Amino acid sequence: MKITIKDIAKALEISTTTVSKAMNDYSDIGSETKKKVKEYAEKIGYEPNIHASFLRTKKTKLIGIVVPNLNTNFYSELVASLIVRITKNGYLPIVLNSAESEQVESENLERLMRQKVDGIFISLTKETTSTVYLTKVMSSSSSLITFSNTSKVITCNKVVFNDKAIIKRVTEYLINKGNSKIAFIRKSLISQNSINQFIGFREAHEVNKISIDNQRIVVSKQGTLSEGYRIAKELFNSGIQIDGFISYNDPLAIGAMTFYKENGSTIPNDIRFIGQENSEIGTFFTPELSSIKQNLSLMAEKIMRLFLEEQAELKQKKISPIKREEIKAELIERASSI
């Protein structure tokens, strides 16, 4: 609030222009001048006023992160991972939570555009159908990168896991072990992430000429332990037999596993279980839960790199092509599916 470029200019008896250029390493400034300016700035603790520079550069050094639900292991870890990279590169993250509401999500995007953030990293809610706001962002001054759960119909930068391939692989893994009545617990019917996973599930069945009983496909919004327990109970009470179980997170699998254990099933002999997110809790139960592990740190890394590349290209007035990165998730095999 105190020290400005003027103070430096006055003290060093040079112009503010020169100070500004020196601070920003313009090539037309003498290296001695640069050194002198920088040293003095350092000494008196000068820090450029970001808001004043914005008026000319249109850069805020701010990045918006929008996630569907911050209060989950998956997203809080991913966001934490993004924050590290964002701050390391001299940006600051504005973190917004959509609480799985498309309405809130659109408000969040508007807020970020109003703030003129340099970039917006967003994973969509599981109920998001409209791409109106994403399109708005794309024609705004903020670079858009969608991740984890994105939209098929919009052409923008994407960083995703190999949802289809990993679920196909995992399903075939169960089929090869002799399972043919696999329950599949999906997050929603709308989210692309969930759709892709289901396609993988279906393809694995098609390839192996096994039909899918839709009664074993369950949509679960909550994704909690008790929800997993409840789902298992309902399947059981409805007389729907299963010999395999794949869910979109670990708590669901553990909840279900607990129910089946209580009701006399032996695991993995009677039913094989596979969760996702590879959380600690899964390794704590008996039998230990097999789970699909997503490398969140790598995802954060790729998102940030994509953004920085785009910023660099923008600076050179290049139009950067749309990019799509896919990260391989892997199955961590444990006792529940052996």
Next chain:
Amino acid sequence: MKITIKDIAKALEISTTTVSKAMNDYSDIGSETKKKVKEYAEKIGYEPNIHASFLRTKKTKLIGIVVPNLNTNFYSELVASLIVRITKNGYLPIVLNSAESEQVESENLERLMRQKVDGIFISLTKETTSTVYLTKVMSSSSSLITFSNTSKVITCNKVVFNDKAIIKRVTEYLINKGNSKIAFIRKSLISQNSINQFIGFREAHEVNKISIDNQRIVVSKQGTLSEGYRIAKELFNSGIQIDGFISYNDPLAIGAMTFYKENGSTIPNDIRFIGQENSEIGTFFTPELSSIKQNLSLMAEKIMRLFLEEQAELKQKKISPIKREEIKAELIERASSI
């Protein structure tokens, strides 16, 4: 990026001064003029440029949140709760994670001061000893509010739980049930939050003339299920008997409970267990885990209100007195401690 105050002024054939005043509801502008300006602004989708106004008002409408570890239920839920209130009041949250490092924490505070955020809400890491940076913030233009884990030696706004009182109450509750060998798992020796809890634990013993065996006091950084299990195992193998167990979160209690169950203890008869954070996982185990419930939503509410009050007072050039709010946590009694 496009529409400015000038465009409105030109279209309505009035001065930019009048437009600015009308938009900001200055009392010396006619109500018709105000209406006309606002309607037109709305119509053409004008949005004031925050960065330009900053240059005059020194307000960024940005709030920094700094937490010790975002990747926990406690903080991800609290942060999510704060984000809702911050955005509802027209601010935007910059969320930073200290990853339990005092070093990172101080860097985070510097980043936020540089950005000239209007407020900083911070919960300290469990290793933070220095108050240098907090003092810096207090003499900066950002209002400081510390919460959850704060520092005793600094006089600043605080919103905390009644750590001492609740642990005292819970400890006495166990003592009254006949327990006298209670294990206490604390987060650190440094954090005020942990210290206060321990004082409550000690006072309960003093009041009831029961001595504390330091071997039953364990510091656990991790706070995971497996850590709880490991701690129980060590106590057991060292021949340190316990008949009660209080930890700073639920996973530790569950981990420990699991070990003791495996080793022939019946719960709560042999050992009573009480966790904290009242997470779903606790209700899922047998016996269900008693837990201390902190109202995170209320904490977020109080933090925000304190901030808004201070902003209002600042506007009237009043110096606002330091405030301290304490929120009552409560014991949720379940089968593990009956």
Next chain:
DNA sequence: CTGAAAGCGCTTACAG
């Protein structure tokens, strides 16, 4: 009730 003008703290064409 309204407006001309200065200024917030920077950046950047342009001139030298």
Next chain:
DNA sequence: CTGAAAGCGCTTACAG
């Protein structure tokens, strides 16, 4: 290699 000057988009004393 350096600098004077205009300008980014607002707000706010001040004058009327």
